Amino acid sequence: HREIINRCKIKKIEFLSTAFDPASLKYLLELGIKRIKIPSGEITNFFLLEEAASSNLDIIISTGMCNITDIESALDILTRKGVKKDQITLLQCTTNYPASITDVNLNVISTLFKTFDVDVGISDHTLGINVPIAATALGATIIEKHFTLDKLQDGPDHMSSLEPAELLSMCQAVREIDLAMGSNKKVPSKNELENIIPVRKSLV
DSSP states (O other): HHHHHHHHHHHTTTOBBOOOOOHHHHHHHHOOEEEEEEEEGGGTHHHHHHHHHHTTTTTEEEOOOOHHHHHHHHHHHHHHHOGGGGGGEEEEEOOOOOGGGGGGOTTTHHHHHHOSEEEEEEEESEEEEEEEHHHHTOOOEEEEBBSSSSSSSSSSGGGGGGGGGHHHHHHHHHHHHHHHHOSSSSOOHHHHHHHHHSSSOOOO
16 A cells, blocks of 8 residues: 555555544544545445544545435434534446446436435446546546456456556546536637628628
């Protein structure tokens, strides 16, 4: 862990690791993590949630295999322990590797926004980069995508992960979509204003 943390500092990447139990969380807190990630399988681990809440750090919760009641119960524990809504991000997730495109349910991103009034992102295990791009257009504030140097390596996650060139393409596309989203106001852009005189008809 410390070797990876040092490498992250050199590359100016925030180090983050996921705790699956209170003892692991305590260890990560001692290493100086800046936020906590609760994996899908631990959203009903109330002991872990209570420990996370007492840290006063931002908390990311993956919601694979969950229904709305599961999420409500988890958020109730966090908020009763003093965690504010602006410290919480929910990740829409389909717990399957790789996940079928028909199981992603991107529309639930807006449901989570409206129901819980917290930031929402996506933890995506589908093949390719289309789902993270679409999630960005729907307002996702965090994109989680598995990464590997070689999809042919042994292990359950490599096949559904992105190799370096794909990760670069995804990051570029997500940044472009984020810029393209703009505001919700329908007004001419600065460049459009310059085109009004030559483009619109007028009486002379």
